[in-house]
Amino acid sequence: MAYTRITAAEAAALIKNDDNIGMSGFTPAGTAKAVTRELAKKAEAEHTAGRPFQVGIFTGASTGQSTDGVMSIAQAIKYRAPYTTNGDFRKSVNAGEIAYNDLHLSHMAQELRYGFYGDIDWAIIEVCDIEEVGDKIRCYLTAAGGISPTVVRLAKKGVILELNSFHNPNAKFIHDVYEPLDPPYRKPIPIENVGDRIGTPYIEFDASRLTGVVECNLPDEARAFKDSDPITDQIGNNVAEFLIADMNRGIIPPTFLPLQSGVGSTANAILGALAQNKQVPDFNVYTEVIQDSVVDMLLTGRVKDASACSLTVSNECLMQIYDNMDYCRKHLTLRQSEISNSPEVIRRLGVIAINTAIEVDLYGNANSTHISGTKMMNGIGGSGDFERNAFLSIFTCPSTAKNGMISSIVPFCSHLDHTEHDVNIIATEQGVADLRGKSPYERAQAIIENCAHPDYKQLLWDYLKIAKMGQTRHNLPAAFAMHDTLARKGDMHLTDYAEYVK
Amino acid sequence: MAYTRITAAEAAALIKNDDNIGMSGFTPAGTAKAVTRELAKKAEAEHTAGRPFQVGIFTGASTGQSTDGVMSIAQAIKYRAPYTTNGDFRKSVNAGEIAYNDLHLSHMAQELRYGFYGDIDWAIIEVCDIEEVGDKIRCYLTAAGGISPTVVRLAKKGVILELNSFHNPNAKFIHDVYEPLDPPYRKPIPIENVGDRIGTPYIEFDASRLTGVVECNLPDEARAFKDSDPITDQIGNNVAEFLIADMNRGIIPPTFLPLQSGVGSTANAILGALAQNKQVPDFNVYTEVIQDSVVDMLLTGRVKDASACSLTVSNECLMQIYDNMDYCRKHLTLRQSEISNSPEVIRRLGVIAINTAIEVDLYGNANSTHISGTKMMNGIGGSGDFERNAFLSIFTCPSTAKNGMISSIVPFCSHLDHTEHDVNIIATEQGVADLRGKSPYERAQAIIENCAHPDYKQLLWDYLKIAKMGQTRHNLPAAFAMHDTLARKGDMHLTDYAEYVK
Secondary structure, X not given: OOOOEOOHHHHHHHOOOOOEEEEOOOOOOOOOOHHHHHHHHHHHHHHHOOOOOOEEEEOOOXXXXXXXXXXXXXXXXXXXXXXXXXXXXXXXXXXXOOEEOOOOHHHHHHHXXXXXXXXXXXXXXXXXXXXXXXXXXXXXXXXXXXXXXXXXXXXXXXXXXXXXXXXXXXXXXXXXXXXXXXXOOOOOOOOOOOOOOOOEOOEEEEHHHEEEEEEEOOOOOOOOOOOOOHHHHHHHHHHHHHHHHHHHOOOOOOOOOOEEEOOOHXXXXXXXXXXXXXXXXXXXXXXXXXXXXXHHHHHHOOEEEEEEOEEOOOHHHHHHHHHOHHHHHHHEEEOOHHHHOOHHHHHHHOOEEEEEOOEEEOOOOEEOOEEOOOEEOOOOOOHHHHHHHOOEEEEEOOOEEHHHOEEOEEOOOOOOOEOHHHOOEEEOOOOEEEOOOOOHHHHHHHHHHHOOOHHHHHHHHHHHHHOEOOOOOEOHHHOOHHHHHHHHHOOHHHOOHHHOOO | OOOOEOOHHHHHHHOXXXXXXXXXXXXXXXXXXXXXXXXXXXXXXXXXXXXXXXXXXXXXXXXXXXHHHHHHHOOOEEEEEOOOOOXXXXXXXXXXXXXXXXXXXXXXXXXXHHOOXXXXXXXXXXXXXXXXXXXXXXXXXXXXXXXXXXXXHHOOOEEEEEEEOOOOHHHHHHXXXXXXXXXXXXXXXXXXXXXXXOOEOOEEEEHHHEEEEEEEOOOOOOOOOOOOOHHHHHHHHHHHHHHHHHHHOOOOOOOOOOEEEOOOHHHHHHHHHHHHOOOOOOEEEEOOEEOHHHHHHHHHOOEEEEEEOEEOOOHHHHHHHHHOHHXXXXXXEEOOHHXXXXXXXXXXXXXXXXXXXXXXXXXXOEEOOEEOOOEEOOOOOOHHHHHHHOOEEEEEOOOEEHHHOEEOEEOOOOOOOEOHHHOOEXXXXXXXXXXXXXXXXXXXXXXXXXXXXXXXXXXXXXXXXXXXXXXXXXXXHHOOHHHHHHHHHOOHHXXXXXXXXX
């Protein structure tokens, strides 16, 4: 190959203070890792020398420790969008040190193209293979679709490729690279089935724009998820039973519908419970993140076709995919985040969306992002893309947190990411509240009865007693009494509304 | 014509307590009016006789006095979705007397088909013409697309047509009737341009399902909108200038993009200001409700093509359309609400969405529905469908209400319909806050500086001073201090956070 090889440090040396960087990846999967570690070192050196050095970072979703982690520690991030899950980043952002813009993931690529964030200076893309075709480079993505074609096209100063030999070049066979045109020229996204492919396996760009290739061998940094526990298992069973009942009464078609399930142990528990039930036919998955459990089901045929933006799986699982590529290339497709999370496609396919909430309120609003209204946990991710457009919109959470000191059902969410208009079903380990067709007061009754922990039911009924009549019943000065009591006394059980009511 | 004529009273006599009725119309435009008046009378008679009589009503959006009005007064409505604007209905719903489910308008038809609301017993459809073709009836809608084809197809007990001779049969030429298939069979909605037609001009159904035709001559009940005033004019100018600046710096394409603008005097002021500016090329409108001002611009060619769900216009304006049908049929299209408000189409076309909010908060969340968190005003309508999927998402409101006693900019919205993830721009008569790319704290600064009334700026800055650090800064017990002070003292100016902070 005739391309220019450079080291990660040489690549980092090219990047200037205040530059905006667009990166491959979606979750730690497929994210650039080599240059970012050198960028963190550069930032530390620059800061030691008394010079400013911070950059803006745009990716498909979160990244791993080699990006958001080391760069947060090095205070190298000025601006970040659209999502992160990193603990070091979280500390910085909640201390007000990073400007973080928490976006619907389907919005990121198009808003970059629309020019809402200024110029993208650099694209840093992890690839598993590179070809030169005339004066073009064709590069092949690894474990995620992300926003890569967009940032490659937009990067004004150049494209840096991390050719990571940890990934098998066969990874190319699961990618369907597609970037829509922008208005007024956009066309329908022609996906009608979960497995439809509409693009190319590669990203192509002018070879003159390639700054250099950084060769590396770095494992993916996918997170380990907690094993399921009795609570998440019970939530999984509750959701599975509910969906089966809805299928049996003819709401969900007998062929079932594609599933989207968030990340983590609850998601695994739900999928596991569905897969184990013989009434549920083999099903499809149209989601943003595929975890190990879906890969297992895909390889056994229980999941027929799976489409996602990333393989957020253990490295063992990733190797299993690469080793079974003849099968996987027919049944597994990775897409760009604006396609995996496209409202158009999600609504057309009739996806059943299941995501976890931090808290939900009596009227069916959900908080996906903030602890007690102020501290960012991760971000909204794709939950809004999926839930708003789903055939069935489901949120799950354990009914309590912190050994019962926190009720996840509250009078008023301390931060709202999903409104009452967007939530059909709430499930906890206690049971399921079906909010479809219900007025706000009927929803409150269903949520307290079916989802709240017994310890908190009376406190929630008491709130309704002091609430003013209206379409939505509230007592505003007492709306956050449970949150404030937690902050002051460490336990929501101790809430006394009388302290708040004026 | 061989169809059965019945009177409105005869039709009403067929409808039983607890029946669910699906109706034509979207806003008062095109809504059934004759049978509903008789239903109200029947309810009163039944109630006088000590018998229960209440029905569920499903329409495209709001209706007029002859439906929500008289039926609310008669306590004839048990359940209502997805939207209303009627004052009598509002009183009932805020007194807890009607179960009202406030939905995204794009969700109504598909959720009826999915079976979320049980059976639809009757369809009552206002039509301008009827044809019999073999054993089929073809009926032609009047001033709105609504959910009519869906409720005609679903109605288990029968279809009642109100053949309203107030409407010119030529109204048929502006309709494009299209009902998508449901998952897993749904296909792309093939609209690529505002004026594209993809369906038929009529709704067709088996003649055996026609219960009868009620002949009537009743004017449409479109609301009169307040004339613009200096405040709405200034908001209009601010938005127009902002959009022109965004076009001049290359964000909005030079061809401009289709506009969606809510209902009312601010919407008219914005469209007027844009139309008067010579830098803005002739533009398209892709919206849910067309008002008189758009029709004026359409007839002069300033608006090239307009697509909507309803003609919510004065009756004079409606007659002007009917009188200019040769021109209007080429440039004006009425669609079903799930198409006019389709996330798929709105995102594809790159619609610029402009809607009014009741209040917005420091972080860019918007309340479209509730006064002080409890009293329903109208409903979310299509604002969520458009704003979430818009190329540019704009909310407008006067900076104050009630002679300045209320600030429309508050620390925390008392009800949230649109989250921080869905709002790009906030405009008041004071100015415009561009929230794109901004972190929550940067948004708060921009909103206070640019949008808040000078009387309230200090109060809002003071809130940030007492707010806890985090991604989103709040002091939860004081978050609704302004609202509670208004409730207790009649004036948000008198807010003293010290009364609330624990």
